[in-house]
Amino acid sequence: MGKRSRQWQANLASLAEMREFVEECVRTLGANESQTSDILLAVNEAVTNSILHGYGGSGPVRIEVQRENGQLSVSIIDLAPPFDPTRHTTPDINRPLDDCGLGGMGIHMMRELMDDMLYHTPAEGGNELTLIKHLSANL
């Protein structure tokens, strides 16, 4: 099945529309209720981090959604300064909470919600973060 993508000049007011786009895509591609809910929350956190911490308020963000080999992947691509969230320390929520910023909380949530998280810096710069959900494992 083909990849679906859309780009925004994103700010925090764009979040609802971006979630709507992702929801429509992942439901069409076979995600169930809880998988859809997890993906929406994870994507929301990733995009929020890009907008707030990458751009400081607003900037171009592209979202690509595809299904391949039983897994759904959602890529969030921006042109913000490189930041690899997969190398960010996870706070331990069972201990007195770690001081790692609001972005850190979002990263923790992405890890909990998704099965895998891949990062790379595209040749043209910026960031590409891919959030992966295994559909078969949760059906």
Place this chain on the structure above:
Amino acid sequence: MEITVSQLSGRLPVTVIALRGALDGSNYEELIATGRTAHAAGAKAILLDVAELTFMSSAGLVALHNLYAILKDETEPDPEAGWATLKTVGNAGQGGAQPFVKLLNPQPAVMRTLEITGMNAFFEVHTDRETALQSF
């Protein structure tokens, strides 16, 4: 997100804040402002009716924590501090949930946000309005 505020009585007066729609980074400050206004009008307890809240991000958790801090008469934390803003809730929660801000009827998606961050330990969740009101 629509916010509706009402005053109800249990054993104590309770300010019920009903949320409808999605709570995210674009509007969490509206909820904090509502809490501030309620506190200025004398609110000591807030029941958040989230039955019609379909989505809550980490920004929503920050708003919940700010409501707690407002009612506890603590200095309001800087929302940007993230986990640090939740630290005082974490400490308070070592003896169970705090008594100032409680939730009514969260949908699964909202419950998920609370659970994956451990915040369900600090915000009491009720499924019956009368029981929730009487719990304050």
